[in-house]
Amino acid sequence: MTDTARTEPLSEVVVSPAKHPTRPRWSWNTRLLGIGFIGVLLVLWEIAAANAIFPPMSFPRISSILATWWQLVVSGELPGEVLPSLWRMFAGYFIGVAVGVGIGLLMGYVRFFYNLLEPITEVLRPIPSPAYLPIVILFLGIDDEMKIFMIAFASLFPVLLNTYSGVRSVDPIQLQTARTFGVSGRKLLTQIVLPAASPYIFTGMRVSLAVALIVMVISEMVAASSGIGYFILSAQRGFKIRDMFAGVLTLAMLGYILNRVFLLIENRVLAWHYGYTQQRS
Amino acid sequence: MSEPERAVLRVRGLHKSFAAAGGTTVALKGIELDVEAGSFVSIVGPSGCGKSTLLQIMAGLATPTSGDVFYGQGRVQGPPPDVVYVFQQYTRSLFPWKTVERNVAFGLENKGNLSRQEIAARTREMIGLVKLTGFERHYPWQLSGGMQQRVAIARALACRPAVLLMDEPFSAVDALTRAGLQELLRTLWRELNLTIVFVTHDVDEGIYLSTRVVALTRAPGTIAIDMPIELPAPRDQITTRALPVYLESRARLLAQLFVDEGLKSEEAA
Numbered sequence: 001m002t003d004t005a006r007t008e009p010l011s012e013v014v015v016s017p018a019k020h021p022t023r024p025r026w027s028w029n030t031r032l033l034g035i036g037f038i039g040v041l042l043v044l045w046e047i048a049a050a051n052a053i054f055p056p057m058s059f060p061r062i063s064s065i066l067a068t069w070w071q072l073v074v075s076g077e078l079p080g081e082v083l084p085s086l087w088r089m090f091a092g093y094f095i096g097v098a099v100g101v102g103i104g105l106l107m108g109y110v111r112f113f114y115n116l117l118e119p120i121t122e123v124l125r126p127i128p129s130p131a132y133l134p135i136v137i138l139f140l141g142i143d144d145e146m147k148i149f150m151i152a153f154a155s156l157f158p159v160l161l162n163t164y165s166g167v168r169s170v171d172p173i174q175l176q177t178a179r180t181f182g183v184s185g186r187k188l189l190t191q192i193v194l195p196a197a198s199p200y201i202f203t204g205m206r207v208s209l210a211v212a213l214i215v216m217v218i219s220e221m222v223a224a225s226s227g228i229g230y231f232i233l234s235a236q237r238g239f240k241i242r243d244m245f246a247g248v249l250t251l252a253m254l255g256y257i258l259n260r261v262f263l264l265i266e267n268r269v270l271a272w273h274y275g276y277t278q279q280r281s
Numbered sequence: 282m283s284e285p286e287r288a289v290l291r292v293r294g295l296h297k298s299f300a301a302a303g304g305t306t307v308a309l310k311g312i313e314l315d316v317e318a319g320s321f322v323s324i325v326g327p328s329g330c331g332k333s334t335l336l337q338i339m340a341g342l343a344t345p346t347s348g349d350v351f352y353g354q355g356r357v358q359g360p361p362p363d364v365v366y367v368f369q370q371y372t373r374s375l376f377p378w379k380t381v382e383r384n385v386a387f388g389l390e391n392k393g394n395l396s397r398q399e400i401a402a403r404t405r406e407m408i409g410l411v412k413l414t415g416f417e418r419h420y421p422w423q424l425s426g427g428m429q430q431r432v433a434i435a436r437a438l439a440c441r442p443a444v445l446l447m448d449e450p451f452s453a454v455d456a457l458t459r460a461g462l463q464e465l466l467r468t469l470w471r472e473l474n475l476t477i478v479f480v481t482h483d484v485d486e487g488i489y490l491s492t493r494v495v496a497l498t499r500a501p502g503t504i505a506i507d508m509p510i511e512l513p514a515p516r517d518q519i520t521t522r523a524l525p526v527y528l529e530s531r532a533r534l535l536a537q538l539f540v541d542e543g544l545k546s547e548e549a550a
Contacts, residue, residue, distance in 0.1 A: 173373040176342050179359070180366040181388040181440065191391075195378045272420055276377035279422040 092151025100159030108167025142223035166200025295348035307501035323487030326497035427458035
């Protein structure tokens with residue numbers, strides 16, 4: 001009983017992985033409807049811009065934005081900004097995931113580490129990352145180290161909390177089964193606890209991926225000389241409004257693709273989980 | 282009746298109580314039990330009599346409040362090697378991220394002294410013994426309940442344990458599947474020279490399978506009857522169950538359980 005009471009502060013951000021609609025449900029009817037709706041909005045945009053409903057200076061036509069976007073892609077300017085951004089993002093993300101899984105496993109597995117680390121986790125987690133960005137700049141400067149640290153730190157918490165929850169929710173019968181075969185200690189962790197908790201870990205990783213993208217853009221906007229966040233802000237400051245919109249468009253596509261690729265991997269790695277939970281329900 | 286020197290598992294003065302609302306519940310009270318090598322002992326009793334608790338303590342998965350369990354010469358403090366426990370809830374005990382093959386190989390892989398070829402060979406052999414050849418690459422949740430419990434049995438037997446402890450392993454499957462699993466278990470017990478302790482709430486199942494049946498009373502659980510079952514082998518689901526010895530054993534055990542439940546036997550008949 002005290003166990004559940006203690007874990008309550010952590011549970012609010014944890015989504016039960018089984019209920020999460022991660023399986024892309026392909027129905028052409030619903031897909032087409034949503035894509036069509038985006039098309040309608042873009043046409044409205046085009047009409048609104050053509051009739052100068054907003055100041056044309058800050059609200060160019062979508063067709064001209066797309067043309068600019070294409071030029072920026074072909075000229076290599078946009079790829080040149082996106083690549084360093086992606087490198088920072090993934091470096092930070094994977095560090096964050098690794099540390100988050102590690103600490104989450106420790107906290108879920110060893111009571112001592114839970115008691116030691118739960119309070120500090122709850123203190124650090126609610127701080128919005130832009131708030132500690134100035135402090136990080138003081139220590140790490142404005143180069144990649146700072147951005148990678150920012151991204152890693154922000155990515156860490158969703159993974160940590162979900163890993164912890166995953167470890168706590170491992171079926172005791174699975175653990176006892178392993179024990180009756182003489183499996184304990186680190187083997188129990190790698191062979192039973194980690195795979196059993198993996199649906200939760202993946203949920204955390206997906207949340208962290210979105211967080212990593214956000215923190216990457218923020219840290220590049222504050223201090224950078226390259227990267228997509230820097231590109232958007234400096235385009236706005238230089239009144240290159242079409243470039244600015246093209247940058248935002250790029251981020252939208254990036255976010256979409258990243259999430260799609262993630263779901264693809266998740267569906268493959270966790271195929272057993274979806275089969276198992278469907279079978280049981 | 283039981284010769285101590287032949288006993289593989291010995292239970293001595295076992296008590297188990299649980300903290301409950303408004304005091305403690307005594308689940309087991311002074312259990313003494315010797316399980317002889319090669320025997321098939323069923324423990325029957327009303328639900329909640331502590332028979333599963335007793336089995337878990339014998340497996341080293343739970344600790345007694347007082348008393349001891351000895352396996353061979355040693356006192357049981359954790360799961361002893363050579364003693365494998367089969368859970369009632371096969372859907373939860375099988376690892377859903379592992380295929381049938383990998384589940385069966387689980388115990389072998391963790392023995393640490395077997396080559397990959399040996400593991401593969403024994404896994405194949407066990408899957409064949411429980412008649413699941415062709416399902417190696419399936420996941421447990423893709424199989425029926427009876428097949429899943431066969432995977433669990435194969436996984437337990439792959440390690441060539443001396444003792445198999447089974448907690449109501451067939452209670453979640455339908456009657457025909459259960460009869461099939463009973464035959465399979467009898468065969469494996471004979472061919473592999475196993476010692477089996479089998480917990481069930483089904484008196485008929487206990488008698489049919491066993492060489493000895495132990496009936497526990499309602500909690501606090503004590504041993505009410507400890508009787509050898511002298512039925513000839515091979516046993517047959519139809520003829521064995523019609524033998525006078527079978528019916529006498531059944532009558533004795535049921536009478537005891539009915540008395541314990543506060544039922545009169547003529548009412549129940």
